[in-house]
Amino acid sequence: MAEEAKWYVAHTYSGYENKVKANIEKSVENRGISNLIQEVEVPMEDVVEEKNGEQKIVKRKTFPGYVVIKMVMNDESWYVVRNTRGVTGFVGPGSKPVPLSDEEVQKMGVEQVRMAKIDLEVGDAVDVKSGPMEGFNGIVESIDNENRKITVRVGMFGREKVVEFEYGQIEKSVN
Numbered sequence: 001m002a003e004e005a006k007w008y009v010a011h012t013y014s015g016y017e018n019k020v021k022a023n024i025e026k027s028v029e030n031r032g033i034s035n036l037i038q039e040v041e042v043p044m045e046d047v048v049e050e051k052n053g054e055q056k057i058v059k060r061k062t063f064p065g066y067v068v069i070k071m072v073m074n075d076e077s078w079y080v081v082r083n084t085r086g087v088t089g090f091v092g093p094g095s096k097p098v099p100l101s102d103e104e105v106q107k108m109g110v111e112q113v114r115m116a117k118i119d120l121e122v123g124d125a126v127d128v129k130s131g132p133m134e135g136f137n138g139i140v141e142s143i144d145n146e147n148r149k150i151t152v153r154v155g156m157f158g159r160e161k162v163v164e165f166e167y168g169q170i171e172k173s174v175n
Helices: 015-030 077-080 102-107 113-114
Strands: 005-014 037-041 044-051 054-061 066-071 086-088 127-128 139-143 149-155 159-166 170-172
Touching: 005 015, 015 037, 015 066, 015 077, 037 077, 066 077, 077 086, 127 149, 139 159
Parallel strands: none
Antiparallel strands: 005 066, 005 086, 037 066, 044 054, 127 139, 127 170, 139 149, 149 159
């Protein structure tokens, strides 16, 4: 039985988080080790900023200088992450990687990533289960995994309208 992947935290040079994420993902792809290193995340949060009297919601890194990696820890996966340009080491005593507890993962907002694995494809029939269009149904037009949004063509009052939903707002039709 394969060892279960756990979330680990790697320390990076400040400002290099997204570059490190991209480099690790590229290494995983090149080496064909997606079974070992499954997800790489830069935890983000929405923050309201005020500029010239206008309020804007912007995404900001929750933990600057860190990336969170869901991986099976072994020599190969450790080597790939540790030798990625911009990574200074793992978080843990003596740089020995220590997996995050489920509670820590939840607090970091990383667990939302699990929702990103949605069982939908373009062309699937879906039902809207929450929000102002609850009870309507439609057809999936596109899926944006990065932002966890799905564009759906909804039939409404004899017309079709294209609407964007969050993953949690829709589900596959059971028909």
